[in-house]
Amino acid sequence: MFTEKLLMHFPRELVQQPILSVVTREFDITFNIISARITENEEGVMKVELRGKRQDVQAATRYIREKGVTVRSLSKFIRIDKDLCTDCGACVVHCPTAALYCDEGRAVVFDKKKCIACELCRTACPFHAVVVAHIEEAERV
Amino acid sequence: MTKSYEEINERIKKGKAVVVTAEEMISVVKDRGVRAAAREVDVVTTGTFGPMCSSGAFINVGHTRPKMKIRHATIGGVPVFGGLAAVDFYIGATEVAEDDPLNRVFPGEFRYGGGHLIEDLIAGRRLRLVARAYGTDCYPRRELDTEITIKDLNEAVLVNPRNAYQNYNVAVNAHSSRPIYTYMGVLVPNMANANYCSAGQLSPLLNDPHYRTIGIGTRIFLGGAVGYVYWHGTQHDPTTARNERGVPTGGAGTIAVVGDMKKMSTEFIRGASLRGYGVSLAVGIGIPIPVLDMEMARYTAVSDRDITAPVIDYSRAYPEARQETLGQVSYAELRSGRIDLKGTEVKTGSLSSYPKAKRIAETLKGWIEAGSFALSPPAELLPQADSSHAFKPMKPPRRSRRKKP
Numbered sequence: 164m165f166t167e168k169l170l171m172h173f174p175r176e177l178v179q180q181p182i183l184s185v186v187t188r189e190f191d192i193t194f195n196i197i198s199a200r201i202t203e204n205e206e207g208v209m210k211v212e213l214r215g216k217r218q219d220v221q222a223a224t225r226y227i228r229e230k231g232v233t234v235r236s237l238s239k240f241i242r243i244d245k246d247l248c249t250d251c252g253a254c255v256v257h258c259p260t261a262a263l264y265c266d267e268g269r270a271v272v273f274d275k276k277k278c279i280a281c282e283l284c285r286t287a288c289p290f291h292a293v294v295v296a297h298i299e300e301a302e303r304v
Numbered sequence: 305m306t307k308s309y310e311e312i313n314e315r316i317k318k319g320k321a322v323v324v325t326a327e328e329m330i331s332v333v334k335d336r337g338v339r340a341a342a343r344e345v346d347v348v349t350t351g352t353f354g355p356m357c358s359s360g361a362f363i364n365v366g367h368t369r370p371k372m373k374i375r376h377a378t379i380g381g382v383p384v385f386g387g388l389a390a391v392d393f394y395i396g397a398t399e400v401a402e403d404d405p406l407n408r409v410f411p412g413e414f415r416y417g418g419g420h421l422i423e424d425l426i427a428g429r430r431l432r433l434v435a436r437a438y439g440t441d442c443y444p445r446r447e448l449d450t451e452i453t454i455k456d457l458n459e460a461v462l463v464n465p466r467n468a469y470q471n472y473n474v475a476v477n478a479h480s481s482r483p484i485y486t487y488m489g490v491l492v493p494n495m496a497n498a499n500y501c502s503a504g505q506l507s508p509l510l511n512d513p514h515y516r517t518i519g520i521g522t523r524i525f526l527g528g529a530v531g532y533v534y535w536h537g538t539q540h541d542p543t544t545a546r547n548e549r550g551v552p553t554g555g556a557g558t559i560a561v562v563g564d565m566k567k568m569s570t571e572f573i574r575g576a577s578l579r580g581y582g583v584s585l586a587v588g589i590g591i592p593i594p595v596l597d598m599e600m601a602r603y604t605a606v607s608d609r610d611i612t613a614p615v616i617d618y619s620r621a622y623p624e625a626r627q628e629t630l631g632q633v634s635y636a637e638l639r640s641g642r643i644d645l646k647g648t649e650v651k652t653g654s655l656s657s658y659p660k661a662k663r664i665a666e667t668l669k670g671w672i673e674a675g676s677f678a679l680s681p682p683a684e685l686l687p688q689a690d691s692s693h694a695f696k697p698m699k700p701p702r703r704s705r706r707k708k709p
Contacts, residue, residue: 249657249660251656253654286490289655
């Protein structure tokens with residue numbers, strides 16, 4: 164099973180279209196919506212995890228993009244600045260997916276593959292070590 | 305068999321002293337026994353790194369021409385206390401930047417304050433100093449807007465009135481239905497997390513529970529440089545209940561420390577922003593403990609299993625100053641990532657960095673082994689458990705008398 168966490172930006176004219184449900188029917192994948200909201204300019208912003216065979220997930224992603232949705236990899240949004248991190252572990256307890264954890268030496272480790280960019284760690288970090296990339300900086304996939 | 309400070313310092317000078325960290329001492333005593341450990345080990349080094357709010361720095365910025373008796377000043381946008389002499393200031397670690405929105409948009413971010421200012425000075429960064437004065441015959445100048453770095457300062461001395469708490473609370477949110485934002489971090493409703501803040505078995509005062517060797521004049525590691533204990537810390541509370549090992553079962557002793565900021569490193573002194581609460585300063589402290597006899601060997605072998613902390617509800621009991629605890633848990637349990645609270649499993653979070661505490665204990669060990677750091681016997685002991693020294697609450701304020709209609 165291949166999973167990919169994505170951030171999708173639906174332009175205003177696409178907000179009313181059932182793109183994700185079409186994708187699940189056409190490409191034999193399942194999805195899990197991490198969060199979804201409508202912005203002030205009536206765009207849709209959705210964090211989604213797609214699951215399925217690798218080629219199906221990739222084909223689905225291509226289809227979504229061709230429809231006019233901007234798709235970016237979610238795992239690249241959050242970065243831990245190791246120069247600022249003191250390894251206190253204040254973030255670890257708030258991470259809902261265990262992407263942040265302590266190793267045997269109590270140092271904080273970040274597994275970005277598990278990250279859903281919820282930013283709870285950013286709120287908990289006393290040292291500004293959680294860096295959230297601007298949407299423009301994140302890699303398009 | 306006992307050892308004196310002179311004997312230990314002689315061995316340090318010759319490069320022959322046996323120094324272990326407080327973590328290593330646990331297995332030394334376990335493997336070799338207390339008697340052998342007391343004979344063989346000269347010094348045990350401790351360490352701690354975490355937010356310590358009662359911190360700050362005295363600085364002297366030098367005189368302007370013409371001279372100025374500065375009354376109000378900000379450095380890096382942070383108000384500093386200028387109510388002493390002409391160009392001396394105290395930077396309080398928890399002071400927030402003048403234009404900070406505080407908690408007006410809750411929970412506030414508190415991105416910059418005194419703690420960050422102290423860190424920026426140590427980092428050698430250039431900071432803006434803006435000052436006003438009322439002008440006197442001997443200090444006529446009234447306004448100043450300039451830039452300073454730590455190199456320009458005559459003195460920059462870290463002076464922390466209360467650091468290195470001997471043990472501390474474990475904080476939970478038992479009653480509020482929303483997350484609460486405290487100096488112990490973000491606490492999620494329904495006791496979804498329990499936050500602690502102590503280096504436990506590595507923590508200085510937990511390795512000398514009765515303050516036999518840590519006292520006024522003790523030479524220590526402070527923020528990457530040499531510092532000293534100058535007094536007992538504010539709120540020092542030696543009469544706290546203790547377990548059979550003499551280890552306090554809650555916050556107890558504290559120390560006041562001082563050191564030259566010009567020699568410190570931002571690796572061990574860091575500004576901290578606590579969401580919804582404010583600004584603080586994370587301080588790194590390490591204290592060497594001489595193994596004078598078997599009793600000190602036993603004390604310094606304390607492990608996370610022997611130290612327990614009280615679980616306190618920060619949504620009700622703490623703000624209302626009620627003496628209620630939800631139970632005691634050991635640091636071994638806390639460090640495992642989960643504790644059991646009345647049958648419920650609760651995830652634990654830490655605000656104190658164990659890896660940094662360990663690095664501090666190891667750095668101090670290196671200094672002593674290299675012969676560059678001698679131990680100083682206390683010039684005077686801290687208030688002891690059998691003293692009348694107490695940490696008491698304020699007398700209830702006098703109620704304003706209601707006028708009869």
